[in-house]
Amino acid sequence: GEDVEQSLFLxxxxxxxxxxxxxxxxSSSTYLYWYKQxxxxxxxxxxxxxxxxxxxxxxxxxxxxxxxxxxxxxRIADTQTGDSAIYFCAVPPSGSARQLTFGxxxxxxxxx
Amino acid sequence: DTGVSQDPRHKITKRxxxxxxxxxxxxEHNRLYWYRxxxxxxxxxxxxxQNEAQLEKSRLLSDRFSAERPKGSFSTLEIQRTEQGDSAMxxxxxxxxxxxxxxxxxxxxGPGTRLTVL
Numbered sequence: 113g114e115d116v117e118q119s120l121f122l123x124x125x126x127x128x129x130x131x132x133x134x135x136x137x138x139s140s141s142t143y144l145y146w147y148k149q150x151x152x153x154x155x156x157x158x159x160x161x162x163x164x165x166x167x168x169x170x171x172x173x174x175x176x177x178x179x180x181x182x183x184x185x186x187r188i189a190d191t192q193t194g195d196s197a198i199y200f201c202a203v204p205p206s207g208s209a210r211q212l213t214f215g216x217x218x219x220x221x222x223x224x
Numbered sequence: 225d226t227g228v229s230q231d232p233r234h235k236i237t238k239r240x241x242x243x244x245x246x247x248x249x250x251x252e253h254n255r256l257y258w259y260r261x262x263x264x265x266x267x268x269x270x271x272x273x274q275n276e277a278q279l280e281k282s283r284l285l286s287d288r289f290s291a292e293r294p295k296g297s298f299s300t301l302e303i304q305r306t307e308q309g310d311s312a313m314x315x316x317x318x319x320x321x322x323x324x325x326x327x328x329x330x331x332x333x334g335p336g337t338r339l340t341v342l
Contacts, residue, residue, distance in 0.1 A: 116266075142327030154228075155267070155315070155333040162328075200266050210255065210329060211280055214266030 114138050114205035118215035125223050130188040132218045134201035137182065139163070144177065145202040145212065146186045155200070159186070188220075196222045226250060228334035230316050236340045237306055244302045245337045249318030256299050257331060258291055259315040260284065267315050273299060306341045313338050 115137040124130045136144075146158045161168045161175045161184070168175045174187040184201050198219050202212040229248045237243050249256050254275050259267035270289070272280040275296040285291075288306075293299040303310055317331040 120264075143329065145330070147333075154335045155317075157330050157332075160328075160330070202266075204327075204329065208280060210272050210274075211257065211269040211282075212267075212329075212331065213269065216264065217266050 114203060114213040116201060116203055116213050116215040118199075118201060118218045120216065121219050121221070123221045123223060124191050126191060126193055128191055130191045130195070130220055130222075132186045132188075132199050132201075132220065134184040134186075134215050135182055136184065136201075136203045136213075138206045139182070139203045142204055144184055144204075146173075146175065146184075147200045147202055147214070149198045149200065149217070151197075158199070191220075191222050193222045193224060196220055228316055228318050228332055230314075230334040230337050232337055233335060234338050234340075236342065238342050239306060239308060241306055242302065242304045243306055243339065244300055245314055245316075245339075247299045247301070247316030247318075247334060249298070249316070250320075250332055251297075253318035253320040253332070254296065255319045255329075256293055257317040257319075258299070258301050259317065261313040261315055261336070262311075270301075303339075306339075308341045311339055311341045 118134050145160045147155045148158045149155050172189045176185045198217040200217045201215045205213050231246045256273045258270040261267045273293040288304045291301045313336040315336045316334045319331045
């Protein structure tokens, strides 16, 4: 089955850039997603990228996709303390465009 | 509030008891999903409905689990004869076909029901 891996922790200084990485083993090759989860709150979609793109920029967020290496990354520019949260990449597995396979999440801590 | 709602938010039960959770999706969303999330992990897919039809089920969904969406609106997830390993956050999500493109499937998540089995 689909396997999605992320590093568990990332710590950055306020104002620096954060880069969260994700690798996956298989995908139905449609859209790939980044979700954010804050303490006590539900998962919220942060951004997404279509599989025929290699980069998407959305304000402070940049998503990079390397389909050959099955690698997805999320860059947050000018990271703020409010960005502290758990970030999940989510990939539709082969054979299903409806369900999502999530990584274990990367806990981002932004230090003042 | 027009988001996905779940009830109850917390449930504590004794091993062997049955529990039922409810999910109310965003009103115009025809797709509804159940996921389970344990501490330190990402959500794991359990099952998916399109309208009232249950179209996909994970192997995680043992015989003790059953989900329904009788009128294509709210859904219930029942766990029979609960075990301590069932302790987790149960998340519901909903979605609707969007114009962003074929295959785009943004899922809107509810706050979850945290189940503790003693």
